[in-house]
Amino acid sequence: MVLNKMVVKTGIAALMLAVSAGSASAFTACQVTDVGGIDDASFNQTAWKGIEDSVSAYGIDGRYLESTAETDYAPNLNSMVDNKCDLIISVGFLMCEAAKNAADANPSVKFSALDCAFENMDNIIGQVFATNEGGFLAGYLAAGVTETGVLGTFGGINIPPVTAFMDGFVYGVEHYNKQNGTSVEVLGWNVDTREGLFTGNFDSLDDGRAFAQNLYDEGADIVLPVAGPVGLGSAALAAELGRDKLKIIGVDADLTQTDPDRADVYLTSILKRMDATVMQVIKQTMDGKYAGGTFVGTLANGGVGLAPLHSFDAEVPAKLKAELKAVEAGVIDGSIKIGG
Numbered sequence: 001m002v003l004n005k006m007v008v009k010t011g012i013a014a015l016m017l018a019v020s021a022g023s024a025s026a027f028t029a030c031q032v033t034d035v036g037g038i039d040d041a042s043f044n045q046t047a048w049k050g051i052e053d054s055v056s057a058y059g060i061d062g063r064y065l066e067s068t069a070e071t072d073y074a075p076n077l078n079s080m081v082d083n084k085c086d087l088i089i090s091v092g093f094l095m096c097e098a099a100k101n102a103a104d105a106n107p108s109v110k111f112s113a114l115d116c117a118f119e120n121m122d123n124i125i126g127q128v129f130a131t132n133e134g135g136f137l138a139g140y141l142a143a144g145v146t147e148t149g150v151l152g153t154f155g156g157i158n159i160p161p162v163t164a165f166m167d168g169f170v171y172g173v174e175h176y177n178k179q180n181g182t183s184v185e186v187l188g189w190n191v192d193t194r195e196g197l198f199t200g201n202f203d204s205l206d207d208g209r210a211f212a213q214n215l216y217d218e219g220a221d222i223v224l225p226v227a228g229p230v231g232l233g234s235a236a237l238a239a240e241l242g243r244d245k246l247k248i249i250g251v252d253a254d255l256t257q258t259d260p261d262r263a264d265v266y267l268t269s270i271l272k273r274m275d276a277t278v279m280q281v282i283k284q285t286m287d288g289k290y291a292g293g294t295f296v297g298t299l300a301n302g303g304v305g306l307a308p309l310h311s312f313d314a315e316v317p318a319k320l321k322a323e324l325k326a327v328e329a330g331v332i333d334g335s336i337k338i339g340g
Contacts, residue, residue: 029054029282030085031064032076034092036202038064041258042228042251043274047091047114050278057279058286073098081106087285089278090114093161099124110290112281114274115161117294126294127277131161131251132168133331134270134304135224136338138249139172140327141268141306142222143184144320145247152215153188154197156227162198165226165251165270167191171339175327187215191339199230208233216246222267224249231255238265247312254307269307277303300332 029051033044051062063085065076073095080088081102089112090099096116103111103124111124118126142151153169155162166189173186189196197215199207212223212234223238223246225231231250238246239262248255250269259266277297284290297303309316330336 027058027086027286028061028063028084029087029089030062030080030083031089031091032073032080032095033064033066034095034202035067035069036228037066040202040229041232041255042253043114043272044091044228045258046253046272047089047274047278050275050282051089053275054279054282058283060282060286067095070094074101077102081109086110087112087282087290089281090116091274093159094157110285112278114278118292122292124292125281125290127274127281127297128294129161129272129274129277129297129304130164130299131270131272131304132164132171132338133299134272134306135165135168136172136175136331137168137306137324137328138224138268138270139169139174139186140176141172141316141320141324142169142224142249143173143176143182144180144323145267145312145316146184146222148219148221149182149184150219151184151186151222151224152212152218152220153186153224153226154199154211154215155189155225156199156202156230158194158196158198162226163189163194163196165224166196168270168338169224169249172327175336179323187218187220199227202228202230204230205233205236208235209237212237212246212248216241221245222247222249224251224270226251228252232259232262235259235262235265238262250307256307256310264311266307266310267312268309271305271307273297273303273305298332299328 036044055062087110091114093115099113114127116126153166170186170191208230225234235248238248243265247267248265250266252272255266255269256263
């Protein structure tokens with residue numbers, strides 16, 4: 001099915017793009033992005049894919065507004081209310097307060113907010129993800145692959161949706177060390193003090209390059225950037241150095257697909273399957289089954305996971321792959337406690 005696209009300038013210096021199945025629809029799903037933008041190769045783009053997939057699967061209309069600064073959140077959400085959207089989806093922890101305020105002010109409008117959790121609200125569904133579970137698997141894998149015995153990570157901002165990835169990564173490395181008698185270390189995040197390396201933004205590719213370079217200079221041969229498009233700068237550095245010297249672990253989406261020019265530097269990606277959960281909430285709303293609350297994506301329900309190894313598949317030992325499957329099963333059945 002071919003999607004028709006229409007770009008409309010708004011009065012708040014943002015872009016609204018509408019996609020449809022080719023005819024007027026009785027249902028419109030609308031997304032307000034965080035500052036990374038709709039093509040950030042990360043969480044905004046993954047959430048938008050859920051709307052695009054819903055356009056194709058259900059024949060709905062889809063729209064988005066891009067936020068260029070935090071001051072755009074409330075105006076963009078209000079604009080979607082004014083446009084009579086049937087479901088308004090906000091993306092990102094930093095927009096939680098604005099989404100809650102919009103839902104409070106418009107009790108007859110249905111909202112869903114990614115990376116947010118809410119209590120006692122009937123017209124907003126929070127979508128949160130146990131990315132520490134996917135991070136745990138990535139940490140175990142990286143600890144088994146590293147040749148220097150040093151790994152690195154950094155984040156965009158020190159907020160829970162970012163540090164959850166980093167927590168899981170560190171705990172996964174610790175579990176590998178415990179199981180294998182090794183001493184792989186992680187630079188960039190201390191799970192006890194809650195201090196680490198943060199760029200302070202989600203859009204500077206130069207910062208992504210610089211932070212990865214510093215970690216590489218300190219011995220890290222695998223780096224996990226948890227900073228949206230900032231990580232693309234880290235991948236650019238890895239492509240220049242060569243994957244034998246520096247490998248990158250992506251977050252949110254399978255970065256081999258969203259950053260194909262540098263696909264061979266990604267060992268794997270920690271998947272945050274927002275596209276699938278967005279589709280689920282859209283379908284529930286269309287079917288009259290919308291209810292406020294919080295949805296948690298886990299390894300068990302497929303809300304989080306690891307991307308395939310792709311070009312690294314032949315380089316990862318069969319023994320490590322088998323251990324990784326066993327670790328995943330242990331996290332799912334509760335026999336392995338993350339951080340425990």
